[in-house]
Amino acid sequence: MRFCFAAAAFAKDGLRSLGDAVHPLFSFCFSLAVYLAIGPFFGIPRAASVAYEIGAKPFFADGGAALGKALDRTLANKRKHAA
Numbered sequence: 001m002r003f004c005f006a007a008a009a010f011a012k013d014g015l016r017s018l019g020d021a022v023h024p025l026f027s028f029c030f031s032l033a034v035y036l037a038i039g040p041f042f043g044i045p046r047a048a049s050v051a052y053e054i055g056a057k058p059f060f061a062d063g064g065a066a067l068g069k070a071l072d073r074t075l076a077n078k079r080k081h082a083a
Helices: 002-009 015-020 024-055 065-082
Strands: none
Touching (some): 015 024
8 A cells, every 4th residue: 555655655647657557447447546545435434543542531530431331322312313
């Protein structure tokens, strides 16, 4: 997977041009996979978990377990009232 990121970074005519030599559909799927891997699949969850670990978790004595239970109860009540 690291090779894909390196190839995408050094593509002269853009990322889609890398896959056009194989097939246009492959080009689209390859570029979509690289973009999704960089952002939504790896980057955003990691940034969110780091922010939680550094910013919110220290304020909970039990490491956030009570917060998780409270959110579960809140969501269960909302589901119950929505039905």
